[in-house]
Amino acid sequence: MTIIRAKDYNEMSRTAANIVSAQVILFPECVLGLATGDTPIGMYNQLIEWNKKGDLDFSQVKTVNLDEYIGLAKEHYQSYFWFMQQNFFNHININAKNVFLPDGLVSDTQNECARYEDRIQTLGGIDLQVLGLGHNGHIGFNEPGTVFKKKTHVVTLTERTIAANSRFFRDTEEMPKKAITMGMGTIMQAKRIVLMCAGEDKSEILYKALCGDIDPMVPASILQLHNNLTIVADDEALRLVRQDAKISNTIKIAAES
């Protein structure tokens, strides 16, 4: 595990964008696993800027997203499909045919999970997976529980996740209670994982995820077993990790801009 310490959200975003950019430059046909949420928005903005400048080409890149709400049409302003269009895909030269998310509107969601899992395998698996971290330790929508679910599956969102995400909906009742998410096995099979994390409110869960036991009640803790994991986090999110003697002197400092 490599931990890169950034001084703030902007530096975290630029550092993660550098990692994604290196991947795309070295392997133009790579498969990127992408996340939604507040955490990666700054990274997407940076990647958009480099793409517009002509320094980064997404024309052959393929993307698979972690998750999608069940019951929202693609055009719904809170669907993850829509989020990705608005925050990233509409602004870069990616081919729409190379963009994949689970379809949250199909009637047979089990079949959709199997289809999505197959799609990822047919693409050859994920070369680089970008992750954010939920306050309860979820990654994708793999919520705390008694087991790590392996493959893409339907999940019932926890009260905490519903509370956290319903703020984005005009009417909180609109917030779906279920989602389709890649499983922990799907995520762990990615050749490289970059977990991004910012803010004091994530410091406790980041500490548990990186320094605690590997426990399905903290889904992100399984990432400790990945052999190519990079954490890019800001000072605030790393507050408790930095106090852990075993880990603190391995932390690298992000390159100053």
Ligand code: F6R
């Ligand atoms: C979103 C996703 C979630 C988020 C997590 C953190 O696709 O997979 O696991 O990464 O909920 O969300 P933010 O970044 O909004 O704090």
